[in-house]
Amino acid sequence: MHIPWTDGTWLNEPPAHRVDEGQLIVETGFESDFWRKTGYGFVHDSGHALLRDFPASTAMEVEFSGDWAHEFDQAGLLLHADEMHWVKAGV
Secondary structure, eight states: OOOOGGGOEEESOOSEEEEETTEEEEEOOTTOOEEOSOTTSOOEEOOOEEEOOOOTTOOOOOOOOOOOOSTTOOOEEEEEEETTEEEEEEO
16 A cells, blocks of 8 residues: 555655655754653654554555665654654664
8 A cells, every 4th residue: 555645744844855756855954863761861742744544454664775874864753642652663
């Protein structure tokens, strides 16, 4: 099943984003991320996520590419219930 990018709602909308030939292209904000109670004592809820509800027993397949130029550049998939209950899987 193909899901249009317009079906999602941004959590922390990025500074720039567009759809080009069916691909979502995103420019992220500086030091944006999702972290919760790390060993260093910080919390980040500034990551960009395009969220959409999914029915139970649903699977997701995604593909990423990027100009991985900096140490913590990443992209991934976020399962998000609220700011305290989420899981991110990224590259």
